[in-house]
Amino acid sequence: MARKTIEQRLAELDAQRATLKARLGKQERANDTRRKVLLGALVLHRLEHGRDEISRALPDWLRRELPGFLTRDGDKELFDDLLAAPAAGGDGRPAS
Incomplete structure (x- = not known):
């Protein structure tokens, strides 16, 4: 070889x-x-x-941060439930 x-x-x-x-x-x-x-x-x-302070603040933080992070309309639609303003008297959590 x-x-x-x-x-x-x-x-x-x-x-x-x-x-x-x-x-x-x-x-x-x-x-x-x-x-x-x-x-x-x-x-x-x-x-x-979550029931702690961080978990309670998370929905508000996501509503502030996600709109600037998400660029595609389809991606934004995936998070409609999180981006919607909380119902009056609600705890800011998405419905389960």
Whole structure:
């Protein structure tokens, strides 16, 4: 069997490196998505079940911050229930 040249070996290593970098990028994106989902789940849980001071302040904070953060109409529609002004005498929590 013919021995590979240094150039061939370097080309193979470059291809392996590119494959590993792509795999790492994919894993980093997956981790980022998972962190966002879990953080969102925590926020929604606190909105629905939290009884502490932070949980009570969360709806007002979201009503202030979300409109400037959300840019797509479809995204804004997803949060209509959170962005609506609280009903008079309500506790600011979305209906369950």
